[in-house]
Amino acid sequence: MTSAPRDREIAVVAFAQTDHRRTSEELSEVEMLMPVLHEVLDSTGLKTADIDFTCSGSSDYLAGRAFSFTLALDGVGAWPPISESHVEMDGAWALYEAWTKILTGDADTALVYAYGKSSPGSVRDVLTRQLDPYYVAPLWPDSVALAALQAQALIDAGDTDEPALAAVASRNRAAASTNPHAQLRGPVPQGDHLLQPLRTGDCPPIGDGAAAVILAAGDRARDLCARPAWIRGIDHRIEAHGLGVRDLTDSPSTRLAAERAGAFERPVDTAELHAPFSSQEVVLRKALRLGEDVDVNPSGGALAANPIMAAGLIRIGEAAARIHRGRSDRALAHATSGPCLQQNLVAVLEGEPR
Amino acid sequence: MPEVLKAPLVVEFPFTRSLGPVQSAFLTGLRERVVLGVRTGDGRVLVPPVEYDPVTAEEIGDLVHVGLTGTVTTWAWNHEPRRGQPLDTPFAWVLVQLDGADTALLHALDAPGPDAVHTGMRVRVRWAGERTGAITDIACFEPYDGEASTVTVHAGEFEDPVTGIVAAARLDYTYSPGRAQTAYIDALSGRRTVGERCPSCRKVYVPPRGACPTCGVATSEQVEVGPRGTVTTFCIVNIKAKNLDIEVPYVYAHIALDGAGLALHGRIGGIPYDEVRMGLRVEPVWTEGARYPDHYRPTGEPDADYDTYRELL
Ligand SMILES: [Zn+2]
Numbered sequence: 001m002t003s004a005p006r007d008r009e010i011a012v013v014a015f016a017q018t019d020h021r022r023t024s025e026e027l028s029e030v031e032m033l034m035p036v037l038h039e040v041l042d043s044t045g046l047k048t049a050d051i052d053f054t055c056s057g058s059s060d061y062l063a064g065r066a067f068s069f070t071l072a073l074d075g076v077g078a079w080p081p082i083s084e085s086h087v088e089m090d091g092a093w094a095l096y097e098a099w100t101k102i103l104t105g106d107a108d109t110a111l112v113y114a115y116g117k118s119s120p121g122s123v124r125d126v127l128t129r130q131l132d133p134y135y136v137a138p139l140w141p142d143s144v145a146l147a148a149l150q151a152q153a154l155i156d157a158g159d160t161d162e163p164a165l166a167a168v169a170s171r172n173r174a175a176a177s178t179n180p181h182a183q184l185r186g187p188v189p190q191g192d193h194l195l196q197p198l199r200t201g202d203c204p205p206i207g208d209g210a211a212a213v214i215l216a217a218g219d220r221a222r223d224l225c226a227r228p229a230w231i232r233g234i235d236h237r238i239e240a241h242g243l244g245v246r247d248l249t250d251s252p253s254t255r256l257a258a259e260r261a262g263a264f265e266r267p268v269d270t271a272e273l274h275a276p277f278s279s280q281e282v283v284l285r286k287a288l289r290l291g292e293d294v295d296v297n298p299s300g301g302a303l304a305a306n307p308i309m310a311a312g313l314i315r316i317g318e319a320a321a322r323i324h325r326g327r328s329d330r331a332l333a334h335a336t337s338g339p340c341l342q343q344n345l346v347a348v349l350e351g352e353p354r
Numbered sequence: 355m356p357e358v359l360k361a362p363l364v365v366e367f368p369f370t371r372s373l374g375p376v377q378s379a380f381l382t383g384l385r386e387r388v389v390l391g392v393r394t395g396d397g398r399v400l401v402p403p404v405e406y407d408p409v410t411a412e413e414i415g416d417l418v419h420v421g422l423t424g425t426v427t428t429w430a431w432n433h434e435p436r437r438g439q440p441l442d443t444p445f446a447w448v449l450v451q452l453d454g455a456d457t458a459l460l461h462a463l464d465a466p467g468p469d470a471v472h473t474g475m476r477v478r479v480r481w482a483g484e485r486t487g488a489i490t491d492i493a494c495f496e497p498y499d500g501e502a503s504t505v506t507v508h509a510g511e512f513e514d515p516v517t518g519i520v521a522a523a524r525l526d527y528t529y530s531p532g533r534a535q536t537a538y539i540d541a542l543s544g545r546r547t548v549g550e551r552c553p554s555c556r557k558v559y560v561p562p563r564g565a566c567p568t569c570g571v572a573t574s575e576q577v578e579v580g581p582r583g584t585v586t587t588f589c590i591v592n593i594k595a596k597n598l599d600i601e602v603p604y605v606y607a608h609i610a611l612d613g614a615g616l617a618l619h620g621r622i623g624g625i626p627y628d629e630v631r632m633g634l635r636v637e638p639v640w641t642e643g644a645r646y647p648d649h650y651r652p653t654g655e656p657d658a659d660y661d662t663y664r665e666l667l
């Protein structure tokens with residue numbers, strides 16, 4: 001079925017997200033997700049039946065329920081039967097799957113969505129269950145602890161210090177003051193050490209939220225969007241799973257993904273980085289060779305809103321929306337998953353010259 | 355709108371995992387107070403050991419006996435230990451490169467405070483009193499300023515090797531079913547069954563989940579259905595479930611409550627199991643204090659005509 005041209009053009013044509021909040025306990029997952037699905041469809045005029053492929057990202061461990069993603073499908077309207085897939089991962093990886101599906105010519109349009117409700121459980125404990133079950137998970141090191149080890153490694157290497165980390169956090173949340181969806185906006189106290197060397201201000205808010213994007217190919221994208229955000233390249237890579245095998249001050253997987261996505265061919269003007277911890281932005285800026293002239297996280301990034309499983313997709317959506325609005329011509333979007341930036345995805349998005 | 359329901363939910367699994375030869379040797383070694391690493395093709399020693407080289411993906415298995423002393427490569431001070439963590443007093447998370455190893459092991463360091471910890475500090479293993487062949491056989495590390503321990507080759511052979519671990523996992527949640535299911539459960543407490551009608555296809559969903567899965571739109575119009583209904587299909591259960599106080603065989607059925615757009619599940623009682631049939635008219639039977647019908651029993655009405663429920667099969 002791969003009759004499509006090898007260089008099929010694929011674009012993000014629409015993006016929507018919830019207002020991210022500490023808790024959405026009054027809503028089930030599908031109730032939280034549905035307005036976002038409707039918004040992203042309405043903005044293109046597409047109906048569910050017009051979508052060739054649907055792909056979602058979420059994690060059962062957040063809700064504590066098996067196959068929770070099948071319930072969320074109720075919000076899509078799966079009749080007549082649809083072509084559908086799911087990744088137990090951030091929605092950015094669902095977008096990657098949808099992109100390959102369109103690339104093969106099997107689909108011209110795709111709906112990608114992701115959601116996460118951290119409020120029912122303790123997300124720090126939940127995330128320990130994705131760690132090596134033999135050597136690491138029995139010790140219950142939580143996500144903040146692992147990020148703090150990485151932060152200390154950066155400080156020891158002279159790559160940052162606590163005031164520089166505080167500046168990263170405050171710059172992101174200042175940027176978020178113009179983002180109506182963000183959970184933490186404007187000045188936020190840097191606070192006490194949550195896990196030294198990280199202070200509460202260096203850590204992301206815990207919250208619930210959802211996001212959705214629509215992808216379309218070629219002229220279909222031009223019909224659906226005045227200025228499509230063309231995906232010029234996208235790639236994802238993973239580090240060795242042993243934390244003690246890695247150099248935590250660097251992210252070779254991000255660099256390689258960026259290289260394969262074509263990020264270094266020409267400068268980008270915008271970068272949406274999925275760095276839930278301030279220290280991780282330091283690692284990513286270095287790996288991606290981002291200069292001071294690049295607008296990093298104009299949305300406020302994951303330090304302003306970090307709905308687990310959706311925050312990476314939101315980086316792609318925010319970068320694309322900036323191109324839609326004419327605020328960016330070439331943007332980089334990054335998503336991560338796993339402890340200490342274990343897995344990394346990089347997409348390069350461009351708008352047509354104006 | 356009534357307040358959304360909430361209840362504690364505990365998800366607990368004892369995951370049973372088998373070990374390959376390298377992990378088995380490493381964890382058995384811990385039980386015997388020995389730390390083993392594995393040597394890669396280019397001569398690096400990985401601790402904890404893995405079966406495949408993380409760089410080349412080559413299979414590896416040459417075991418090496420490394421020291422019980424080592425050096426902290428990075429650390430983080432944890433002033434509020436959480437459930438399941440190695441120490442219940444404030445401690446440092448550390449990556450420790452044991453003497454003779456080229457990679458670092460994650461564990462806890464028992465130290466009086468963050469001022470007593472630094473990258474590069476020397477530490478040694480503190481063994482757990484009772485050891486079973488698990489990473490927790492290392493109770494933690496402790497500061498140490500003595501001599502480095504010796505490093506030798508080790509065959510990795512033990513009597514009675516550990517071949518598997520049971521990894522207990524427990525997560526605590528506060529479950530909330532959301533708006534639509536809260537309304538459904540609230541109505542049940544008054545022994546009423548409430549569904550929601552789809553504004554688009556007009557189908558009535560019971561139990562409602564807040565969305566029409568066919569149309570993908572929100573449902574909100576509440577509709578009381580039942581209490582009577584029709585058996586649309588059924589099966590006969592012949593195996594007694596653990597902890598279930600119901601005599602077998604019994605009948606489990608799909609029941610379309612009057613006014614509902616789809617059938618829900620329920621047990622049929624009050625009739626011999628081999629007399630249950632499609633079209634049988636039934637009604638719920640409640641027991642004292644129950645939150646949902648215990649079972650459904652025949653109403654005595656004539657059977658429903660097939661055409662009245664064929665769309666609900
Ligand atoms: Zn409907």
